[in-house]
Amino acid sequence: MMVHLNALSQIKFEKGYIIDNHDEKITCYIKNNDWENNPDTFQYRFGMSGELLLGTLSEIKEFGIDSGATFIAADVPIDYAIADLKPTSADKNPVWVQQRLFLRVVVNGLASLYEYKRNQFTQFYLRRASGDIIPLIHKNYLGEQGKVETNLAYRQQLWNELSCKSLGREYIARLRYKKEDLTMCFLKYSACKDSSFVLHPSTKRTGQFNMMLHVGIDYTRYKPYVGIPIGMNHSLKHNLTFRFGAGLEYIAPFNKGKWALLLEPTYQHYKVKSSSASVPNKPIFWAIEAPIGIRYYLFLNDNLKGFLNVHYVAKIYARQFKADWFGTDHIYLGNNLAIGSGITKNIFSAEFRYTADRKVFV
Known part of the structure; x- marks a missing residue:
């Protein structure tokens, strides 16, 4: 059982619109995947219970x-090599190929700013008042x-392209x-031209940290191996032991918080039940672990x-309760x-x- 506080939103269909190839704007419900990368397709439906459709x-x-x-959607030039941190080409000019892409609208105005993102690759585009879309060039090359x-x-x-007195050379x-x-x-340019604009919601996200407290019950069995002290070579039963600890969860800033990294420092003790009357039931050792997941x-x-x-x-620290089982309290x-x-x-x-088997060394 864990207790923690978070505020994640789920991926679901949200009200929006599409414009088809006949320039018809249609209200619909779009599956909001909180796109970190620009999509190639998306899912939508007419009505919350309507047929699931694929937008291409x-x-x-x-x-x-x-x-x-x-x-x-736009047919634009693109060069995926321009962002290489270790370029192999000495050509400072991009080698464009024409490709149809979904571009994210950042600013929509007299001059518009679009973005295309694919993992570590980012390309920005400028749309002129005439409607032409040109790539903004930023390329690494070998000098x-x-x-x-x-x-x-x-x-x-x-x-x-953005000639205006408020946008000086400096x-x-x-x-x-x-x-x-x-x-x-682009906002300064629109203000300078006294032109209306639409600033679309920022897609810049930050991760989220959550603290957790957790308690649990382990169902374990100790299996002795060759080399253990005399008197322990007997059957040991499965038994229940308790664990408790705290945890830290980091929610990744993409895909609507569906991925997380975990660190869960935990205290637990291992207790065995013996089938031999000569060996009492008692804890063998305790440990502090740091599961990373x-x-x-x-x-x-x-x-x-x-x-x-x-x-x-990963084990951080472990000790035996008494030295009479293994002959030492170090484990x-x-x-x-x-x-x-x-x-x-x-x-x-x-x-x-479920935890895989682990070995105990003395």
Whole structure:
């Protein structure tokens, strides 16, 4: 049983719209995957209980979620090598290929800013008032003596395209190829031209930390091996022991909080029940462990979610209660793996966890 506090939202269908190839805007419900990367497809339906449909680049010109992200389909030039941190080419100019993509709308105005993101790769685009979409150039390449240099042509592009007295050369020269910098630049341009604009919700997210308290019951059995002290070579029964501890959970800032990293320092003691009358029932040793794991959440409704996780269980410290079992109070536990599944409702969680065998060394 675990008690923890978090505030994750589930992936669900939210009200939005699509624009098809006939330029017809249709209200629908779109599955909000909280896209970290630009999607190639998306799921939607007409009505919450309607048929599940797949939106594709060939059929949809634009889609958006109310108070959420908006994407447009466009045929644009792209060069996936421009962001390489270790480039192999000495060509400072991008090698463009034409591709149809869903671009995320960042700023929509007299001049619009679009973004395409795929893992570590990010490309920004500028849409002119005429409707033309051009890529903003930022490319790493090999300079003299193999040193990595960067083509910052996007600054000259912005100077040429966003001509306005409030956007001086010094300001443009300081612009980083970052969403926050470029967004502010486009907003300044719209304000300078006294033009209306729409700033779409920021997709920049941060992770979330949760603290947990947990108690549990272990169903364990000690199996003696060759080399243990005389008197312990007998059958030891399965038995129940208790564990307790605290934990730290980090919710990753993408995919609606479905992935998490876990650290769960735990105290537990191992107690055996002997089938031999000459050996009393008593705890053998206690240990402090630090399971490190990955968790995947499955949202069932607004208050209930399931989860699956896998842990690497690392021993921090272990001691024997008395030295009369092994002849020493020092004991060494091997590390092992554990898998588990459970459910979380509000601030309470319950989990079943299977832990692989581990060796005990004295």
